[in-house]
Amino acid sequence: xxxxxxxxxxxxxxxxxxxxxxxxxxxxxxxxxxxxxxxxxxxxxxxxxxxxxxxxxxxxxxxxxxxxxxxxxxxxxxxxxxxxxxxxxxxxxxxxxxxxxxxxxxxxxxxxxxxxxxxxxxxxxxxxxxxxxxxxxxxxxxxxxxxxxxxxxxxxxxxxxxxxxxxxxxxxxxxxxxxxxxxxxxxxxxxxxxxxxxxxxxxxxxxxxxxxxxxxxxxxxxxxxxxxxxxxxxxxxxxxxxxxxxxx
Amino acid sequence: xxxxxxxxxxxxxxxxxxxxxxxxxxxxxxxxxxxxxxxxxxxxxxxxxxxxxxxxxxxxxxxxxxxxxxxxxxxxxxxxxxxxxxxxxxxxxxxxxxxxxxxxxxxxxxxxxxxxxxxxxxxxxxxxxxxxxxxxxxxxxxxxxxxxxxxxxxxxxxxxxxxxxxxxxxxxxxxxxxxxxxxxxxxxxxxxxxxxxxxxxxxxxxxxxxxxxxxxxxxxxxxxxxxxxxxxxxxxxxxxxxxxxxxxxxxxxxxxxxxxxxxxxxxxxxxxxxxxxxxxxxxxxxxxxxxxxxxxxxxxxxxxxxxxxxxxxxxxxxxxxxxxxxxxxxxxxxxxxxxxxxxxxxxxxxxxxxxxxxxxxxxxxxxxxxxxxxxxxxxxxxxxxxxxxxxxxxxxxxxxxxxxxxxxxxxxxxxxxxxxxxxxxxxxxxxxxxxxxxxxxxxxxxxxxxxxxxxxxxxxxxxxxxxxxxxxxxxxxxxxxxxxxxxxxxxxxxxxxxxxxxxxxxxxxxxxxxxxxxxxxxxxxxxxxxxxxxxxxxxxxxxxxxxxxxxxxxxxxxxxxxxxxxxxxxxxxxxxxxxxxxxxxxxxxxxxxxxxxxxxx
Numbered sequence: 003x004x005x006x007x008x009x010x011x012x013x014x015x016x017x018x019x020x021x022x023x024x025x026x027x028x029x030x031x032x033x034x035x036x037x038x039x040x041x042x043x044x045x046x047x048x049x050x051x052x053x054x055x056x057x058x059x060x061x062x063x064x065x066x067x068x069x070x071x072x073x074x075x076x077x078x079x080x081x082x083x084x085x086x087x088x089x090x091x092x093x094x095x096x097x098x099x100x101x102x103x104x105x106x107x108x109x110x111x112x113x114x115x116x117x118x119x120x121x122x123x124x125x126x127x128x129x130x131x132x133x134x135x136x137x138x139x140x141x142x143x144x145x146x147x148x149x150x151x152x153x154x155x156x157x158x159x160x161x162x163x164x165x166x167x168x169x170x171x172x173x174x175x176x177x178x179x180x181x182x183x184x185x186x187x188x189x190x191x192x193x194x195x196x197x198x199x200x201x202x203x204x205x206x207x208x209x210x211x212x213x214x215x216x217x218x219x220x221x222x223x224x225x226x227x228x229x230x231x232x233x234x235x236x237x238x239x240x241x242x243x244x245x246x247x248x249x250x
Numbered sequence: 251x252x253x254x255x256x257x258x259x260x261x262x263x264x265x266x267x268x269x270x271x272x273x274x275x276x277x278x279x280x281x282x283x284x285x286x287x288x289x290x291x292x293x294x295x296x297x298x299x300x301x302x303x304x305x306x307x308x309x310x311x312x313x314x315x316x317x318x319x320x321x322x323x324x325x326x327x328x329x330x331x332x333x334x335x336x337x338x339x340x341x342x343x344x345x346x347x348x349x350x351x352x353x354x355x356x357x358x359x360x361x362x363x364x365x366x367x368x369x370x371x372x373x374x375x376x377x378x379x380x381x382x383x384x385x386x387x388x389x390x391x392x393x394x395x396x397x398x399x400x401x402x403x404x405x406x407x408x409x410x411x412x413x414x415x416x417x418x419x420x421x422x423x424x425x426x427x428x429x430x431x432x433x434x435x436x437x438x439x440x441x442x443x444x445x446x447x448x449x450x451x452x453x454x455x456x457x458x459x460x461x462x463x464x465x466x467x468x469x470x471x472x473x474x475x476x477x478x479x480x481x482x483x484x485x486x487x488x489x490x491x492x493x494x495x496x497x498x499x500x501x502x503x504x505x506x507x508x509x510x511x512x513x514x515x516x517x518x519x520x521x522x523x524x525x526x527x528x529x530x531x532x533x534x535x536x537x538x539x540x541x542x543x544x545x546x547x548x549x550x551x552x553x554x555x556x557x558x559x560x561x562x563x564x565x566x567x568x569x570x571x572x573x574x575x576x577x578x579x580x581x582x583x584x585x586x587x588x589x590x591x592x593x594x595x596x597x598x599x600x601x602x603x604x605x606x607x608x609x610x611x612x613x614x615x616x617x618x619x620x621x622x623x624x625x626x627x628x629x630x631x632x633x634x635x636x637x638x639x640x641x642x643x644x645x646x647x648x649x650x651x652x653x654x655x656x657x658x659x660x661x662x663x664x665x666x667x668x669x670x671x672x673x674x675x676x677x678x679x680x681x682x683x684x685x686x687x688x689x690x691x692x693x694x695x696x697x698x699x700x701x702x703x704x705x706x707x708x709x710x711x712x713x714x715x716x717x718x719x720x721x722x723x724x725x726x727x728x729x730x731x732x733x734x735x736x737x738x739x740x741x742x743x744x745x746x747x748x749x750x751x752x753x754x755x756x757x758x759x760x761x762x763x764x765x766x767x768x769x770x771x772x773x774x775x776x777x778x779x780x781x782x783x784x785x786x787x788x789x790x791x792x793x794x795x796x797x798x799x800x801x802x803x804x805x806x807x808x809x810x811x812x813x814x815x816x817x818x819x820x821x822x823x824x825x826x827x828x829x830x831x832x833x834x835x836x837x838x839x840x841x842x843x844x845x846x847x848x849x850x851x
Contacts, residue, residue: 083754097746099761100766114761144844160751
């Protein structure tokens with residue numbers, strides 16, 4: 003990866019041992035540079051979602067350091083709410099606020115975290131909803147949307163906060179195949195705008211297309227990492243086997 | 251305390267008779283340090299009253315009548331009558347009129363007027379914007395309006411003394427006086443017309459009147475006077491009252507049971523009123539004058555009473571000659587006369603008799619449940635959040651493990667507190683909680699009248715405060731469990747999503763989790779509020795006058811158990827059924843489109 007800028011996110015020797023004793027992440031390190039897209043792939047249970055959730059401390063790391071620019075995220079003196087508002091997160095199961103209309107889903111953080119006025123928040127919300135092509139659904143409830151539409155609203159909700167980096171946790175896994183396309187389109191348009199991202203996904207083709215840096219994880223460790231070309235020519239048996247299963 | 255526990259025992263209808271030295275006669279004797287005669291009294295609220303007497307005496311009580319302090323009137327004329335409508339106004343001899351103004355009294359006397367016997371204040375905003383009528387010796391009536399007195403004596407058509415005057419608004423009023431005088435006006439006192447009493451009363455003087463409404467139904471006016479007279483007139487349609495007079499009783503020619511002069515009347519409804527008069531005469535009617543309970547007091551043998559005033563159906567004051575004053579907070583009822591039953595011919599006659607009791611009871615029940623629901627819900631939401639909180643304090647246990655690492659005990663103080671609270675309140679009888687809160691807390695100085703917060707004027711009745719607190723705390727425990735289950739039904743991802751946007755834990759609870767959780771639990775919360783309404787009946791056990799207690803009171807007066815409890819049941823049903831429908835509407839109203847099964851109707 004390029005060295006001409008300091009990383010937006012820097013993960014150093016991350017370890018996570020769950021309360022039950024499961025060692026989910028074993029010494030993972032990587033950097034995410036501005037306007038770059040890091041894609042983490044790996045089979046279920048490989049620890050990739052845990053890594054992602056450690057970045058905004060939805061999961062508390064056991065050991066290691068994580069930085070957002072020069073602020074250590076997992077330090078007790080850090081205001082985690084402020085950090086989280088700088089890091090967008092899109093979930094596998096959308097997690098829209100079911101009792102709020104689409105527009106209010108997007109403005110909730112703007113009014114209560116950023117402290118914007120209702121008018122200003124709604125202006126921003128309308129802009130980002132337009133970006134994900136959801137302007138016509140502003141006044142409906144999430145329960146009335148399809149999965150793809152929900153995920154695009156979720157993207158808009160994160161985007162509205164104008165985050166320094168966005169995390170995607172398997173954004174298309176819960177979607178029917180015919181709905182995946184629209185969500186990937188929205189993510190691609192963000193890539194084109196130069197949004198810094200970390201994406202956990204099973205969509206190998208998509209990973210290859212948008213990723214600047216691919217990390218393959220297995221059993222809590224980084225097995226291989228490198229530019230997208232490594233998907234075409236895996237060096238290790240484990241990655242070969244994984245890709246074989248996925249591409250079948 | 252003796253009185254409270256006594257009335258409590260009475261309420262449980264356990265037949266015990268109080269010991270001789272603590273015998274409850276219904277009225278308590280007060281200490282007014284004067285030898286002068288007191289002429290009238292007016293209740294300002296359930297605990298405050300002002301009495302007037304000879305030589306310009308004015309006395310104020312603020313502790314339900316137990317002690318009276320002297321006010322400086324600034325005049326020496328005898329004061330004869332006092333009224334309260336927004337402001338206190340008193341009248342006396344030689345045209346004296348005093349208007350209370352904070353701690354002092356404004357002298358608004360009438361030049362050239364004689365001795366004034368009574369007054370009525372139908373309207374008062376400020377002295378300059380008020381209407382006051384006064385009546386007096388020799389057929390005098392004066393009217394204060396537009397900031398000046400005008401003499402209306404010419405319009406009365408009489409020159410006998412007018413002892414009492416009462417206006418229902420600025421135009422319509424009655425006045426009564428010597429030699430069977432009853433006159434009425436409907437034009438603000440410009441002209442008066444005679445409303446003759448029945449012939450047999452024509453020679454008696456009338457000293458006071460009490461009226462409810464002018465025209466339409468129900469209206470009623472009561473006039474009292476010499477020879478134990480009490481006559482009543484009902485309105486007939488739109489023609490107004492006062493044309494046909496009768497003795498209210500169907501059975502007795504002389505229901506008041508006295509031949510002494512009745513001087514004053516005060517009541518809380520057209521059915522329930524007290525009359526007082528000469529020779530220790532005090533009586534209560536609860537059926538519009540058909541029958542009276544004699545409340546003559548052993549401690550005031552031979553005293554002539556001049557004035558009575560009730561703040562409501564329970565708290566009242568009586569004054570009489572030589573500085574005698576009585577007060578009660580229990581309708582003046584001597585417990586031993588309660589078993590004098592009244593009989594009724596048909597259900598509808600009974601229902602009309604029972605309605606004022608049950609209406610007051612229903613009002614009191616609603617007063618409890620509104621506050622208790624609010625309190626229970628606040629506790630429920632707070633403790634449910636406590637119970638689902640993730641705050642863990644790691645307390646190291648004394649011995650480390652063999653490998654040297656410490657063992658920790660995870661302790662969540664919020665959850666701990668909420669668990670103890672809900673366990674306590676859900677595993678003890680609500681009735682005992684009522685007793686503990688009402689009888690127990692006062693012992694250790696916890697004052698549920700909230701006087702220190704609300705001030706003496708707006709302090710709550712202690713039984714009321716206790717009932718609200720007991721029901722609120724108890725319901726809070728059940729609502730905690732209901733709302734907790736709602737919170738736990740919300741997917742964990744909703745909290746993660748809220749937090750990932752940057753909302754704090756509390757903000758996410760407030761804006762994301764609770765709005766969804768509470769929608770889910772509206773049906774069980776509805777059940778709980780209905781339970782709360784039904785449980786409010788237990789407040790009768792600590793003596794609060796809610797509807798069940800009113801039912802007991804009615805039965806002790808009438809022995810009509812079937813009708814009474816049947817009516818009480820109907821009143822409860824009316825409350826709970828309405829509440830259930832409100833909640834159904836709320837549930838439908840708050841339904842989120844596209845969420846939940848069966849939601850697309």
